[in-house]
Amino acid sequence: MTISTRTLGTTGPVTSALGLGLMGMSDLYGRSDDIESIVTIRAALDAGVTLLDSGDFYGVGHNELLLREALAGRDRESVVVSVKFGILRGPDGGWNGVDTRPAAIKNALAYTLRRIGTDYVDIYRPARLDPNVPIEDTVGALAELVDAGYIRHIGLSEVGADTLRRAHAVHPISDLQIEYSLISRGIEASILPAARELGIGVTAYGVLSRGLISGHWSPDRSGDFRSSLPRFGGEHLERNLALVESLREIAEARGASVAQAAIAWVLAQGDDIVPLVGARTRERLAESLGALDLTLDAADLAAIERAVPTDAASGDRYDARQMSILDSER
Ligand SMILES: NC(=O)c1ccc[n+]([C@@H]2O[C@H](COP(=O)([O-])OP(=O)(O)OC[C@H]3O[C@@H](n4cnc5c(N)ncnc54)[C@H](OP(=O)(O)O)[C@@H]3O)[C@@H](O)[C@H]2O)c1
Known part of the structure; x- marks a missing residue:
């Protein structure tokens, strides 16, 4: 099977138009099954997905160990491995802030390379801006790792326009x-x-809003990290699920599922955007790959935006504390 490709920015790698995010296979989204996770990653590679996104803190190393198993026997050069670092965890799984000091970056990368069983990472990125470290210092240290051949590209995550400019x-x-x-x-x-002005690509996460607009979410499904997100609770949830039903009508009229319409909408926003889907099973993966066959024309896009207008979401995407520290929300 061939999947169309996109190039990440003017200097980034060519990847499949859809990437697979591995976070939910280790953390935050309730119970997962390691065997199914590995089989799903391999099925994605077999289908032509070349971008795999992980983080050293997802399951405190567990995610990278899954990746190691999934990549065993595969052609490493044909896969674009994206890894986030900088989030501090504790032995109890707790969250202890951010550290992107140069020495911490080198230390984190050393462990990541060993866990994944590779001698380079294709895209290495701080998961969050460290308020105590100038972005110039963080990117300077990453540039040294590019020069040394340990990483191929530098990415960023959840930063605003000013930080993008300073980093670039x-x-x-x-x-x-x-x-x-x-x-x-x-x-x-x-x-x-x-x-776009700087020639930086976008890898879009949460294209299904962490499952909320996948068409498969139901109010009785809670109990994980998402319970802390405003959009998943009370009246916000009710309103957001009503939007999903409006989207369902449009999707079904085009012979697609809600998830496929939501992913195809992101794909249609520009060739510089690569959606990362959080499929954790082969079934969800197959559904999301179907979005690549759904071409939305101008009338479809207009209908979708009438059903789900720009500011239609009810509730913030993170809790108040997270919203206050996100560089991208300043
Ligand atoms: N940089 C950052 O700050 C950041 C933050 C979050 C995530 N990420 C990255 O982005 C990736 C994707 O984010 P996400 O996991 O929140 O994305 P998502 O695709 O919006 O949500 C995934 C959730 O939707 C459910 N789902 C329902 N139908 C689906 C379908 N057809 N295809 C895929 N999933 C479906 C998933 O599986 P189940 O129904 O099986 O539960 C899962 O619970 C992550 O894995 C991670 O690599 C980055």
Whole structure:
């Protein structure tokens, strides 16, 4: 099977038009099954997905060990491995802030390379801006790792336009990883235009809003990290699920599922955007890959935007504390 490709920014790698995000296979989204996770990653590679996104803190190393198993026996050069670092965890699984000091970056990368069983990472990125470290220092240290051949590209995550500019002035940035979906359109005002001006690609996460607009979410499904997200609770949830039903009508009229319409909408926002889907099973993967066969024309896009207008989401995408520390929300 061939999947169309996209290039991440002017300096980034060529990847499949859809990437697979591995976070939910280790953390935050309730119970997962390691065997199914590995089989799903391999099925994605077999289908032509070349971009795999992980983080050293997803399951405190567990995610990278899954990746190691999934990549065993595969052609490493044909896969674009994206890894986030900088989030501090504790032995109890707790969250202890951010550290992107140069020495911490080198230490984290050393462990990541060993866990994944590779001698380079294709895109390495701080998961969050460290308030105590100038972005120039962080990117400067990453640039040294590029020169040494340990990483191929530098990415960023959840930063705003000013940080993008400062970082890009130190070393070309391949892509910004940031939440973008029909109900999370905050990047359209200044972040996406800045990325485009600088030639930086976007790897969009949460294109299904962490499952909320997948068409498979139901109010009785809770109990994981998502219970802390405003959009998943009470009246917000009710309103957001009503939007999903409006989208369902449009999707079904085109012979597609809700998830496929939501992913295809992101794909239609520009060739510089690569959606990362969080499929954790082969079934969800197959559904999301179907979005690549759904071409939305101008009338379809207009109908979708009437059903889910720009600011239609009810509730913030993160809790109040997270919203206050996100560089991308300043
Ligand atoms: N940089 C950052 O700050 C950041 C933050 C979050 C995520 N990410 C990255 O982005 C990736 C994707 O984010 P996400 O996992 O929140 O994305 P998502 O695709 O919006 O949500 C995934 C959730 O939707 C459910 N789902 C329902 N139908 C689906 C379908 N057809 N295809 C895929 N999933 C479906 C998933 O599986 P189940 O129904 O099986 O539960 C899962 O619970 C992550 O894995 C991670 O690599 C980055």
